[in-house]
Amino acid sequence: MAEIVFDDSTRSWLIRTAATSYALRLTDDDAPSHVYWGPALTADQLADVLNRTEERWDSFNDPNEGLDELAADGGTRYWTPALQVRFADGTRALEWRYLGHDIDGMSLRVHFRDRHYPLRITLGYHVPAGTDVIERWTELAHDGTDGPIEIIRADSATWVAPIRPDYRISHVTGGWAAESQLLREPVPHGETTFGSRRGITSHHANPWVMLDDGEATERHGEVYSAALAWSGSWRITTTRSSTGRLTVTGGFGQDGVVPRLAPGDTLTTPVFAGLYTDGGFGAASRAWHAYTLDHVLPHPGELRPVLYNSWEATGFDVTEAGQRALAEMAAALGVELFVMDDGWFGARSGDHAGLGDWQVNRDKFPGGLEPLVREVHRLGMKFGLWVEPEMVNPDSDLYRAHPDWVLHHPHRTRSELRRQLVLNFARPDVAEWAFGTLDSLVGEHGIDFLKWDMNRPFSEAGWPGAVDPDTLWVEHTRSVYAIMDRLRARHPGLRIEACSGGGGRIDLGVLARTDQVWTSDNTDALDRLVIQHGYGQVYPARAMSAWVTDDPNFVTRRSTPLRFRFHVAMAGVLGIGGDIVKWPEEDLVHAREQIALYKDIRPIVQHGRLHRLVPPATDGLSALQYVAADGGRAVVFVFRQAAHFHTRERPLRLDGLDPAARYRDEDTGKVWHGASLLAHGLFPGLPDGDFASAVIRLTKV
Structure with missing residues (x-):
């Protein structure tokens, strides 16, 4: 039973969780001291391990060193x-x-x-x-x-x-x-x-x-x-x-x-x-x-939608006609959320200008965003938008009006990365400007989703004139949190993705006010196996955004089969990021099939229990498995990165199944005993060649 108990006689506290125990006490001089952390113990059992302050061995060695509850x-x-x-x-x-x-x-x-x-x-x-x-x-x-x-x-x-x-x-x-x-x-x-x-x-x-x-x-x-x-x-x-x-x-x-x-x-x-x-x-x-x-997550019970993002298709060359064409194609594939990335605002024709001027570029969108948003909604999708509210280009109306709003020190160069500077969100006036801008943007245009990006770290982190400039290191982040919280409260239907040049802002703090995170700008499927393996050590697939992009890959220039790219991305929150208008018909057919498959297994992936069967390596086989919360279904992802020295396929042992139950392969109809899948395994039946993959769906019968 979970409980917290105080023992006045020993001045100790016992914290019992569902299956573990944690204890601390006060020393004779009132300092809080650690006692125990590990398997569950009752208060009576804890008495056997309560440590008392020991005498020092000499003037250099303290037997109690390292036991402070907060050193x-x-x-x-x-x-x-x-x-x-x-x-x-x-x-x-x-x-x-x-x-x-x-x-x-x-x-x-x-x-x-x-x-x-x-x-x-x-x-x-x-x-x-x-x-x-x-x-x-x-x-x-x-x-x-x-x-x-x-x-x-x-x-x-x-x-x-x-x-x-x-x-x-x-x-x-x-x-x-x-x-x-x-x-x-x-x-x-x-x-x-x-x-x-x-x-x-x-x-x-x-x-x-x-x-x-x-x-x-x-x-x-x-x-x-x-x-x-x-x-x-x-x-x-x-x-x-x-x-x-x-x-x-x-x-x-x-x-x-x-x-x-x-x-x-x-x-x-x-x-x-x-x-x-x-x-x-x-x-x-x-x-x-x-x-x-x-x-932690604000809406954990939701299923995250299949997303399309326009960045790799258009870069900064955004037009209403081009976005409409992409949206029509995305909807036909089964996409549920269309996100327009950078290039829609201000004088934004590259990364050199426009950040901070969050007004729709009327040369690109003569009627504003409303016609595009209406069309995306008509096609049955939600509409999302890329923003980078913490940043400003020196070549922008905002910076020309408020050069003091950025992080800076007197008499020091204002270092630019990606031709941009960091706005000081610790300043109340800057924070209020940011909230008001985003609030209007979301409210006036019916935005369903924001991709909140941050493409550079701090530098010259000063705040001239502040009573305590060092507070900005904490207050900037708290301000980001507060703005996200206010936006969500004001627009309950709004969903947010955290991004910082890829995976530069992933943690339990940002996950408490966002719905998913952009895991990496690297969408190469082989690299993503490693990235997603590390991400999943602590963070859930329900929040892990993963895209299928064009071939060869935008970052690595590596070529991998479309099937492999889809299967890797389907182990998280599936997104599409390629120039789908240029995809051949056979790829579009395959994409529709894989998106339909993902929608079938999505509840298991996003809300199931992860079992890492074989970790990814530079070559060989890797595999992971998700089991539904009720144990009724499971999905297994199997990947062969490269085939060195041809060997016969070996059985893959599964995990997390009921050994007393039987499971039917939803594609082949074969029925397996749970005990045999756990003890011996199954043969994945991977196609020949490098970058082969398979998705195996099992249902309890």
Whole structure:
């Protein structure tokens, strides 16, 4: 039974989730200390593992080091700090004084104050219903009247792993068009920091980690994981000592950025959620997916529509006639959402001008957008539009009118990337302009969907004249969130896709106010197998936008069969991004067939449980499987990347099925025993040659 219990005799709290337990306590000097995280324990059982403060071995070694619930800087604490502050008189050391706690259902708030200075600290915990995820955050409040408090570092939580003989970390790395490449490697001794200093989540890392003892597999083993719900600059630091202790601390911010709390101010950090499972990496991923579907996404029960996007067909050369032709063709294929990309506004004939001037270009659309929107709706599709509201071109009416609205420092060059600058959304006037512009755009034109892009990171992140310029690093992201939230409240039918030059803004924070994310600008099907594999470690297929585009690929120039491209994209939210007006008839016929197939399996893909059967590699076979929530249907995707040294096909063992049930192949009619599919497997029947693929549909009989 899920519950939160306080034991006054030991001054400890026990948080019981659906299948796990977590515990903390107060030390003799009131500091919060970690006790336990792992398989479920009752309060009586927890008494056996309650640790007491041990005496120091000598002046250099502390047996309690690394057990802080939120590692704070001060005194003789030398562990990686999660909380560092500097008071008005220059004092930095924090001393805890416990004030009390509140338990409200599955939420816990533990309150502290510094013993002398006017800083209140609240540690927050919440367990969403039906999950083993523990959401954690920190609140800092200046409750005095004198001088600001500098916040050098304010992480959301410190997660303490149990001592194991060895540790391995899983995370993703990459770059533009090469996001989410999964790495599993030993945890180094000392401090290792993952993060982004770019003002966005970034293509180069993603704010989650998984830890195991080096023995976990897809199906077996203990896995401890944590994911940060934040879309700006962030850092996650692992610290491993020679004594065997391992912690993970994470939150927003970066070195050198030091916002200040003025009297009366409160700073609340984003959620840094943690999850334990004993079912291996697969169980960890399925638990994160279920949590995201049930407690993060705004409309999790919806089926995301099949999308068409005009970018690769037209680039900036957008005209009403050209968009109408694409829309007519898209509707004939079975597309449900038509999205017009860049080039429809201002003086936008390339990436050099027009950003910030979100008025319809009347040379391209003499009657405005209304005729095109009406036609798209008449064809039975919803209408979407690409926007990049956080950006401005120097060659724009907006910049000429408000050059002070961008991030900048006095006497420093305003660096341009993609010929654009970043608007300072932390400024209330800029934020209000952005909301008003988007609100009018959506409301006046009947826009159903926005592709919200951001094609460059921060630079010269200054705010001349602001009382505390460093707050912009946090407030810009919070402003983006607030604008999205206001737009959704004002237009309940509006749906949003998050994009940042591809997968540069994917995290639990942005997923809480968007419906899907653009996974990568790289739509090459072979590369996408790797990108989607890394993405799916934490995030669900229900939010993973995946396109079928032209051949050869726009980014890699690699050629792959249309069937292969469709099957890879059908493992997420299917989209089409090619110049379909120029597709030969045989490709259009195949596309209609594959879109119809996707609509049949879409409920399983978008709302089912993912089982990674064989991970992608540079050659050989890879496979994944989705099982419907009720277990009644399953779909298996099988891919052969390349065929080296011809070998006989081997059986593919499935997962997540009922061993006592029987399953019918919906295409061949063959009936299988669930037990044999789990123990022995089936032969996928892939066609010969490189880039072969198959989709196998199974129904419980």
